[in-house]
């Protein structure tokens with residue numbers, strides 16, 4: 140009998156998820172057999188999500204890209220033939236060179252998002268290549284733009300309460316987050332806190348799994364979190380529950396905030412948001428009376444016209460109510476500010492600034508950009524599945540005078556439109572450094588297997604392109620080890636981090652314990668204070684900070700279509716494995732008013748596009764709200780269009796963020 144060689148190797152999940160699980164990979168004869176959670180990252184506690192447990196199907200499945208491909212048929216059909224790496228890279232280098240010569244560098248657009256959240260796969264050698272080419276720059280606004288701006292404006296990115304410390308909270312508010320799918324390790328901690336007597340409040344237009352277990356569920360109409368939060372702020376001031384002493388010491392702008400909140404009575408907010416006056420009042424009283432109280436703010440409230448101000452108002456609550464300074468009290472949004480490592484710095488940015496392209500406007504730019512885009516290089520992203528105004532993106536990708544490269548792990552909807560497809564390695568085949576944006580952990584992953592087929596890591600491919608185009612410079616970090624060393628060298632704790640990554644294999648921020656806000660963590664603003672009415676944000680916000688903009692719906696398109704995350708994909712990642720048809724969900728009253736029944740084939744439509752799919756009636760949605768998940772692929776609907784075909788490319792009041800949940804639609808029988 141042949142003997143097998145089995146090893147269990149450590150790794151870390153780099154997917155766009157707050158948790159950053161530590162993993163154990165079972166490899167037999169060079170093939171991955173099993174992925175499991177390890178206990179190295181205490182948050183992982185040995186369990187991981189089912190998506191990553193089944194990663195083998197992504198790694199070795201039929202849709203996995205194994206070789207470079209060149210287009211042979213019409214764009215979009217996915218007709219390709221295999222070519223060798225040298226020819227593929229030469230073709231791309233030649234097109235980059237001639238595009239720059241004939242149309243200028245800005246005719247090149249690198250299109251990349253968070254496909255892999257690792258430090259090495261984004262903003263390293265890719266940034267070096269595109270900056271030195273003088274390419275257009277992409278503003279990565281499709282997620283977390285408004286939240287980041289609000290967090291920076293009020294708190295200078297002060298990191299938040301560690302998930303682990305939720306067990307000390309007496310009140311947990313989950314506001315526009317759905318950890319049951321989008322960060323699962325928080326859920327058992329919340330349950331534990333509840334068993335110990337903590338109260339749970341959920342603010343979400345949907346009855347999420349946690350909303351079903353909450354003491355209070357507020358279901359505002361999508362896009363109305365701003366008035367809801369302002370009415371709580373007003374009530375805290377008026378009822379004497381505001382912590383004036385804390386604000387005098389640690390904040391600026393409290394009087395101005397109070398003034399701007401003053402017109403938002405519970406009655407007015409009830410009308411705008413649909414949340415009953417009694418529930419607003421109950422929430423206010425509970426929040427004022429309970430300490431420690433923590434707010435887990437998610438990304439749901441940012442994806443609409445009021446997103447920036449809404450997040451600012453939600454984050455202002457713990458300051459107004461004096462909830463900081465205790466373990467288990469304060470807020471959590473993104474904790475990425477805990478790590479002072481910046482991969483973009485490795486690009487040695489010394490090129491003059493070039494045109495910025497807002498990611499939400501890529502469809503528009505492909506069709507009408509001036510100067511036009513002639514070379515589109517897509518990596519770490521699946522724009523046809525994830526950007527708004529999908530039909531514009533699709534028609535743009537069909538342009539005959541556009542040369543498109545898609546550097547991918549699997550044959551995505553976008554890759555089918557490419558002129559050249561390059562096969563990318565996954566985190567099990569390349570070197571990666573990953574910090575959590577929820578968990579406080581930094582983890583390094585080494586390749587555990589050889590690349591599948593001829594796939595290559597991003598750092599290798601962009602390094603080679605730099606050399607082919609004579610854009611490399613002597614002595615710059617280039618290998619993954621050099622890139623990691625340069626990154627760690629940016630921190631004053633660089634040596635300490637390196638030692639910890641070697642043994643035990645995980646590094647944590649400064650303090651031995653999880654840091655506490657206003658004990659270990661303070662605002663990173665210029666004066667170290669909370670800017671409750673940040674002048675910079677006030678200047679930037681479309682109508683001034685904390686100004687509510689009305690619902691974009693109208694008679695033709697009255698229903699708010701939200702597209703939250705599901706447990707089956709991470710954005711669109713793994714969508715090749717979800718073959719089934721996906722339904723639009725709506726409230727029974729709305730269905731009845733339209734004469735629709737469960738299981739009907741329907742069209743969901745507005746002026747931007749139309750999705751044909753099945754209908755599922757759900758009591759978890761409020762009247763006036765419909766739901767279809769984000770990240771769908773063309774095979775998930777009857778006509779190949781997904782909710783992104785209905786999402787507008789309008790922008791949030793701060794930071795030019797995406798307004799996916801401002802999609803307003805009508806639904807009718809097909």
Ligand SMILES: Nc1nc2c(c(=O)[nH]1)N[C@H]1C(S)=C(S)[C@@H](COP(=O)(O)OP(=O)(O)OC[C@H]3O[C@@H](n4cnc5c(=O)[nH]c(N)nc54)[C@H](O)[C@@H]3O)O[C@H]1N2
Nearest residue numbers: 315316317320321361362437438439703704705708709710
């Ligand atoms: N399984 C899985 N995990 C993921 C992802 C995934 O796709 N799948 N995506 C990852 C990424 S990219 C991100 S950004 C995070 C997102 O993490 P979360 O923010 O936790 O998740 P979302 O699904 O974006 O939205 C959370 C909730 O917001 C609600 N919501 C929608 N509109 C509004 C609104 O106007 N107000 C309020 N209060 N709530 C609203 C939705 O109903 C949803 O329940 O998760 C990450 N983790």
Ligand SMILES: Nc1nc2c(c(=O)[nH]1)N[C@H]1C(S)=C(S)[C@@H](COP(=O)(O)OP(=O)(O)OC[C@H]3O[C@@H](n4cnc5c(=O)[nH]c(N)nc54)[C@H](O)[C@@H]3O)O[C@H]1N2
Nearest residue numbers: 252253254255282519520521525546563710711712769799
């Ligand atoms: N309708 C709607 N759409 C949305 C949202 C919404 O709420 N509603 N939210 C959005 C959010 S939160 C986000 S974050 C964006 C995400 O938008 P995208 O970044 O486009 O998201 P993904 O679908 O994860 O696509 C990432 C792709 O990168 C590939 N990839 C992974 N690792 C590597 C690598 O190392 N090298 C290379 N070359 N490729 C790699 C993966 O295979 C995957 O296909 O989508 C947004 N889209």
Ligand code: SF4
Nearest residue numbers: 152156159160188191
């Ligand atoms: S996607 Fe999130 S929950 Fe799943 S393994 Fe990765 S970090 Fe863990």
Ligand SMILES: [Mo]
Nearest residue numbers: 155282283438
């Ligand atoms: Mo995201």
